[in-house]
Amino acid sequence: MDENKSNSENKQESANKQELNSGWSRRGFLKVMGLGGAGSALVLTGCGDTDIINAVDIEVRKEKVLPNVDPQDFVRPGVEMYYASTCRQCPAGCGVHARIREGRVLKLEGNPASKINHGRLCPMGQAGLQAHYNPDRLTKPLLRKGGKLVEISWDQAEDVLIKHLARKNAKLAWLSGAISGHHAALIDAYLAAADSKNNYVFDTLPPTVGHAVNEEMFGAAMPRLDFDKAQLIVSFGADFLGTWMSPVQFAAQYANFRNAPRGTLVQIEPKMTLTGANADRWIPARPGSEGHLALALASLLAQSSEYASRIPASVVASLKAVNIDEIASLTDVPAERIHKLHHLLTSRSPSLVLSGPSAEGVPHGTETARVIQMLNVMLGNVGKTILPRGKSPFPNLMPRMGGWAEAKSMLDDLNSGKIDTAVVFGSNPLYQAPDFMQAEKAFAKAKFRVSFSMFPDETSMACDLVLPIHSYLEEWNTTAPAYAAEDGYLGIQQPVMNPVFGEGGTRAFGDVLLAVLKHMDTNYNQWDNYQAYVTNALWTMRPALVNPPKPSVPGQTEEEAFHQGVMATGFVHMQVEKAPDIQARVSAVSLPKEKQNTQYPFRLIPSARLGLWDGRHANLPWLQELPDQLAEVVWDSWVEIHPKTAEKLGVITGDVVNVASAAGKVDVKVVVFPGIHKDAIAIPLGQGHTEYGRYAKGVGVNPFSILTAKFDKNSGELATYATDVKLTRVADRGKLVTLKHGDLVLESNTSRQAGRDLVKTTTADKFDHSEKEA
Amino acid sequence: MALKRMLENWSRLRQHDYYADEPYMWGMSIDLNKCTGCGACVTACYAENNLPVVGKEHCGSGHSMHWMRIERFWTEPEDNPDVDIEEATDHPERGAHYLPMMCQQCNHAPCEPVCPVAATYHTPDALNAQVYNRCVGSRYCGNNCPFKVRYFNFFDFWNELPHPLEMQLNPDVTVRSKGIMEKCTFCVQRIRSAKDAAEDAGHHDHVEDGTLLTACQQSCPTQAIVFGNLKDEDSKVKRGWESHQVELEHFEQDKSEDVRGYRVFEELNVEPCVMYLDRVRDTEA
Numbered sequence A: 001m002d003e004n005k006s007n008s009e010n011k012q013e014s015a016n017k018q019e020l021n022s023g024w025s026r027r028g029f030l031k032v033m034g035l036g037g038a039g040s041a042l043v044l045t046g047c048g049d050t051d052i053i054n055a056v057d058i059e060v061r062k063e064k065v066l067p068n069v070d071p072q073d074f075v076r077p078g079v080e081m082y083y084a085s086t087c088r089q090c091p092a093g094c095g096v097h098a099r100i101r102e103g104r105v106l107k108l109e110g111n112p113a114s115k116i117n118h119g120r121l122c123p124m125g126q127a128g129l130q131a132h133y134n135p136d137r138l139t140k141p142l143l144r145k146g147g148k149l150v151e152i153s154w155d156q157a158e159d160v161l162i163k164h165l166a167r168k169n170a171k172l173a174w175l176s177g178a179i180s181g182h183h184a185a186l187i188d189a190y191l192a193a194a195d196s197k198n199n200y201v202f203d204t205l206p207p208t209v210g211h212a213v214n215e216e217m218f219g220a221a222m223p224r225l226d227f228d229k230a231q232l233i234v235s236f237g238a239d240f241l242g243t244w245m246s247p248v249q250f251a252a253q254y255a256n257f258r259n260a261p262r263g264t265l266v267q268i269e270p271k272m273t274l275t276g277a278n279a280d281r282w283i284p285a286r287p288g289s290e291g292h293l294a295l296a297l298a299s300l301l302a303q304s305s306e307y308a309s310r311i312p313a314s315v316v317a318s319l320k321a322v323n324i325d326e327i328a329s330l331t332d333v334p335a336e337r338i339h340k341l342h343h344l345l346t347s348r349s350p351s352l353v354l355s356g357p358s359a360e361g362v363p364h365g366t367e368t369a370r371v372i373q374m375l376n377v378m379l380g381n382v383g384k385t386i387l388p389r390g391k392s393p394f395p396n397l398m399p400r401m402g403g404w405a406e407a408k409s410m411l412d413d414l415n416s417g418k419i420d421t422a423v424v425f426g427s428n429p430l431y432q433a434p435d436f437m438q439a440e441k442a443f444a445k446a447k448f449r450v451s452f453s454m455f456p457d458e459t460s461m462a463c464d465l466v467l468p469i470h471s472y473l474e475e476w477n478t479t480a481p482a483y484a485a486e487d488g489y490l491g492i493q494q495p496v497m498n499p500v501f502g503e504g505g506t507r508a509f510g511d512v513l514l515a516v517l518k519h520m521d522t523n524y525n526q527w528d529n530y531q532a533y534v535t536n537a538l539w540t541m542r543p544a545l546v547n548p549p550k551p552s553v554p555g556q557t558e559e560e561a562f563h564q565g566v567m568a569t570g571f572v573h574m575q576v577e578k579a580p581d582i583q584a585r586v587s588a589v590s591l592p593k594e595k596q597n598t599q600y601p602f603r604l605i606p607s608a609r610l611g612l613w614d615g616r617h618a619n620l621p622w623l624q625e626l627p628d629q630l631a632e633v634v635w636d637s638w639v640e641i642h643p644k645t646a647e648k649l650g651v652i653t654g655d656v657v658n659v660a661s662a663a664g665k666v667d668v669k670v671v672v673f674p675g676i677h678k679d680a681i682a683i684p685l686g687q688g689h690t691e692y693g694r695y696a697k698g699v700g701v702n703p704f705s706i707l708t709a710k711f712d713k714n715s716g717e718l719a720t721y722a723t724d725v726k727l728t729r730v731a732d733r734g735k736l737v738t739l740k741h742g743d744l745v746l747e748s749n750t751s752r753q754a755g756r757d758l759v760k761t762t763t764a765d766k767f768d769h770s771e772k773e774a
Numbered sequence B: 001m002a003l004k005r006m007l008e009n010w011s012r013l014r015q016h017d018y019y020a021d022e023p024y025m026w027g028m029s030i031d032l033n034k035c036t037g038c039g040a041c042v043t044a045c046y047a048e049n050n051l052p053v054v055g056k057e058h059c060g061s062g063h064s065m066h067w068m069r070i071e072r073f074w075t076e077p078e079d080n081p082d083v084d085i086e087e088a089t090d091h092p093e094r095g096a097h098y099l100p101m102m103c104q105q106c107n108h109a110p111c112e113p114v115c116p117v118a119a120t121y122h123t124p125d126a127l128n129a130q131v132y133n134r135c136v137g138s139r140y141c142g143n144n145c146p147f148k149v150r151y152f153n154f155f156d157f158w159n160e161l162p163h164p165l166e167m168q169l170n171p172d173v174t175v176r177s178k179g180i181m182e183k184c185t186f187c188v189q190r191i192r193s194a195k196d197a198a199e200d201a202g203h204h205d206h207v208e209d210g211t212l213l214t215a216c217q218q219s220c221p222t223q224a225i226v227f228g229n230l231k232d233e234d235s236k237v238k239r240g241w242e243s244h245q246v247e248l249e250h251f252e253q254d255k256s257e258d259v260r261g262y263r264v265f266e267e268l269n270v271e272p273c274v275m276y277l278d279r280v281r282d283t284e285a
Helices: A001-022 A026-032 A127-132 A154-165 A181-194 A210-219 A247-257 A291-302 A315-319 A325-332 A334-349 A365-378 A404-415 A438-446 A511-520 A524-525 A530-544 A558-569 A620-625 A643-649 A764-773 B003-008 B040-048 B058-061 B140-144 B188-200 B214-221 B235-242
Strands: A081-086 A095-101 A106-109 A142-145 A146-151 A170-177 A200-203 A232-236 A264-268 A281-283 A351-355 A420-424 A448-453 A467-468 A477-479 A487-491 A571-575 A602-607 A638-641 A656-660 A664-671 A681-684 A724-732 A761-763 B027-029 B068-072 B097-101 B120-122 B128-130 B225-229 B275-278 B277-279
Touching: A001 B003, A001 B068, A081 A558, A106 A127, A106 A334, A106 B214, A127 A620, A142 A154, A154 A420, A154 A467, A154 A511, A170 A181, A181 A200, A181 A477, A181 A511, A181 B275, A210 A365, A232 A291, A232 A365, A247 A602, A264 A334, A264 A365, A291 A315, A291 A334, A291 A365, A325 A334, A325 B188, A351 A365, A404 A438, A477 A530, A487 A558, A511 A524, A511 A530, A511 A638, A524 A571, A571 B003, A602 A761, A620 B040, A638 A643, A638 A656, A638 B128, A643 A664, A681 B225, A761 A764, A764 B277, B027 B235, B214 B225, B225 B235
Parallel strands: A170 A200, A170 A420, A232 A264, A232 A351, A264 A281, A420 A448, A448 A467, A602 A681, A638 A664, A761 B277, B027 B275
Antiparallel strands: A081 A095, A081 A487, A095 A106, A142 A146, A142 A467, A477 A487, A487 A571, A602 A724, A638 A681, A656 A664, A656 A724, B027 B225, B068 B097, B120 B128
């Protein structure tokens, strides 16, 4: 100890000497002048509005330098602070550290302690700042008067809200986006008090069909997946690096998977996703035929008793009829490739077979997912890379991902008059629902419509009362992630700064709903606000938590220590009973053989991208300007067409084509793109907003709008990958040189390395060999 | 560094031992086996470094200001019999080739000698620095950069930033105005504050490896990016460079065949401080 101390003293001394020798450093000089470390920022910031403490009213381009006589708590000019919270940009619920200076949040980083994202954050998480500081955020409540939405005060808004919502009403319907934690619990409490059973959850991307099949076969909607233990991953369209469930978490596992001995990734899908772009072998199967390919693999595996013994004999018998050559022509995957894939599956164990949206989004989606998961059972992956999930002690805090079936049943109920009041929170069906569902018309049938929203989205603009709510960086909450490697993870949200638009502008969703609830149930008067509700709930949950924080400073009470500890960590772990081993249930699957649609010869892939997601991030300029990872397009919609197909149609990149389905049509620009099956075309999701602020409105098209009415027969989910379309050439490309006239913009037109050693590739054999030596 | 001094020392600057006694040389390695091309680094850089969003028309005119960009290729550099697909197909069955590209902080930077006003120069810790106040916008440096990672402010993009988006601006980083060339700084503001923190903690000339992260490195979901001090023998980045046999002061690396390290455009002898590791594909799949 002593030695260490003297060592460090010596270092300090020598450091001082050095400073003296080199004369005054600029830094030392500033210290003496009393400006502190990075203190010059107070006067010298380059940004126009240096509102030091943002509770002071913010006026554009008016500088207010305040004397630092009476600083606010936790604000020391020039000194940064980090607050732990939870990202809500997608249902993955990553932990974040928000960097704060002078009372403003400047940057979001991953929370290194979080087991979801291990300190990392995807582009959408980074861009949460632009949702928070978005210039198109709603700042005043709006009420429809004489057909128009007009601004009203919060007092008036509350009166209207109480009048319509604070009463028993079995005809009230609530629609949320994917939801979890105490928001979900509060909505449940409200609906119970209102005596309404109409609780709908609608989100477009969560794999609802896959969840149902997992539940049926493995007893858990989302079993734990061990990517890094697998030697081989065969993914049928699950874009786990981009848009599937929890991309940052899976990417972290993927990084381990790619360490020596390096795991191998095979991706099977009609349109290349980000995951497909990183596959060792990308196999373009004909859209909708993924199930047949899996069936072929199952029948090949069943020839060996090792694999056949893991499934019932009746199922083995049903696999005998499968003809590989027939499937090869059906799937457009050569028989040789199927045999190679079979060889790969038998030689690398354990493996992991995944089923994703492009395989599941067809009318036989449930069967497809079943046969894909059957491969996992035959290969003995269950219990090795697919692990059981414990039941949470608080099921009402668990994520509810919702799906198209719920949206459809809500619209049906609206149409049949079962609903007179509709409340929307975090969902945007008027943008997302295809035209054939006629959501707008159904929505208009409700007598009173309320929206809690940050932005003027399509659904909010059709409502009668629009309440501007806080961003996720301004409110208290808890969020359970859509997928967590460890059971029982609950992310904590705390406000990281004062509301951007002051106290009179936006309000926390929880506060508004709690105020309504207080009018209906006096029990809720015990909580002053939603913060009290959440913190109190956490305190009550404490006995059920793993290692709740304990006092560490003298004089700290148990409760203070707990709350401070929880806030500093950013998440808690609930105790979860160890789950019993998975007993997989396998049944025989028969798949229909789809016929070629001669009138509409192409299959439409409404592809999701890490960036704009399902369209909710189209108003964030950073993400609009982030080039698509595969097509390199910015600020636009486009249709991806295979070079051979493009040649046949006589179109080149930049031309405009009309994409027509039986349910509608859109005009969209062509990108000739090699990573797509010849029978498929892909239009990425995210654009085509008719509202939603300056960055989103009027940009591109929404492929969801032209989907046809095809549903998965078992789950009732909309089959989003099952729409057939035809293409007609509309116009030549415009001026590709100046690009001043709304033409397609590609951030890079280069696709070939042209002999330059920019990205070199080596083989996995050599990699494993050299890494071992290193 | 005064212009006069710089000109006086010009010949010395090019000597390989000029920076030998400096405690820091910032370097990076990017593992293309792990990079998935997701773009988290790109957005993190926008947030950290006050990069302007220029809109569609300007993107089309080549005015995008992404200091870090991800290049996507569909083909191998040239015939690569090891990895090329055995049979010709119509699809890129080995996936895409992603290359995160930002200023390579060359130690023999071609951008530096052409600047008429010495606005771009080499710092003692081996950064290729850009002095915005000195820059007159000749764009010679951008023209001379083999990596095309210098970005010119054709407009005052910040004038159009609507309230309250300006509240997000990082006060540690200057907002650049029209007529200025800019580029990746290796998050120099984070380097400064880490150095200061190390001094305050009594560690003279030593920033502990791992305490200093660039914004791109911090956000990378697969941790493909490693950043650190190449003069620190124990730093992760230095060990990476050593084990992958990439050495400074070379224009042709003398390395064993299976080792993956390389620098882009090594043959130009510009001495980049960024090492890439080969992308890997399993040829049995």
